[in-house]
Amino acid sequence: APYTITYFAVRGRCGATRIMLADQGQEWKEIVVSFEDWMKGDLKKTCVFGQLPKFEDGGLTLFQSNTFLRHLGRKHGAYGKNDCEAAQIDMFNDGVEDLRTKYLKMIYQEYETGKDAYIKDLPNHLCKFEAVLAKNKSGFLVGDSISFADYSLFEVLLNHLVLSPTCLDSLPALKSFVDTLSARPKIKAFLDSEDYKKLPINGNGKQ
Numbered sequence: 001a002p003y004t005i006t007y008f009a010v011r012g013r014c015g016a017t018r019i020m021l022a023d024q025g026q027e028w029k030e031i032v033v034s035f036e037d038w039m040k041g042d043l044k045k046t047c048v049f050g051q052l053p054k055f056e057d058g059g060l061t062l063f064q065s066n067t068f069l070r071h072l073g074r075k076h077g078a079y080g081k082n083d084c085e086a087a088q089i090d091m092f093n094d095g096v097e098d099l100r101t102k103y104l105k106m107i108y109q110e111y112e113t114g115k116d117a118y119i120k121d122l123p124n125h126l127c128k129f130e131a132v133l134a135k136n137k138s139g140f141l142v143g144d145s146i147s148f149a150d151y152s153l154f155e156v157l158l159n160h161l162v163l164s165p166t167c168l169d170s171l172p173a174l175k176s177f178v179d180t181l182s183a184r185p186k187i188k189a190f191l192d193s194e195d196y197k198k199l200p201i202n203g204n205g206k207q
């Protein structure tokens with residue numbers, strides 16, 4: 001397979017990419033880097049931004065997890081049917097990234113002190129995506145087929161359901177979005193796999 005992910009032994013910022021690859025029927029290789037090896041610094045020096053994950057597509061080497069999603073979107077017809085849809089897909093993926101950034105800040109910097117307040121404030125962020133999905137009859141964020149932004153939203157919702165299992169109870173469009181994507185055969189198989197289940201969501205073991 002031309003695709004290789006190099007990352008720590010976490011779902012982290014590769015969660016959405018792996019779900020997208022699985023749903024698109026793609027195989028990929030995983031190179032797992034231990035924190036101990038990472039701290040030696042040799043690999044870090046070769047990374048454009050000094051960070052992982054790294055994604056290889058044959059001879060193309062990429063960093064930046066959202067870049068992987070866009071690249072796969074272009075390659076596998078998951079980036080809308082025209083520039084207008086592509087721009088909206090970018091917009092919603094950027095919105096998901098805002099939520100992911102808030103989530104990661106809480107997880108890594110203020111879990112004990114900030115978890116309850118974060119969960120309390122969560123509906124104010126999730127309601128924005130609820131409104132978008134409630135408006136688009138296709139069941140996807142943009143247009144009439146799945147895009148990389150849908151995988152990104154789906155994955156961040158899965159993580160939030162671990163943090164707060166009731167967080168979608170009053171958001172029917174998001175609940176149905178998660179149920180529908182979870183039922184897609186290749187996503188279901190991947191989420192049931194040991195490869196998926198054996199990895200913690202985050203690097204500090206908090207979820």
Ligand SMILES: N[C@@H](CCC(=O)N[C@@H](CS(=O)(=O)O)C(=O)NCC(=O)O)C(=O)O
Binds near residue numbers: 013052
């Ligand atoms: N914007 C980057 C962020 C990448 C990033 O923050 N990587 C962290 C690991 S993780 O937060 O994604 O799990 C890292 O390499 N940290 C180690 C280091 O910075 O030396 C992306 O989306 O890929």
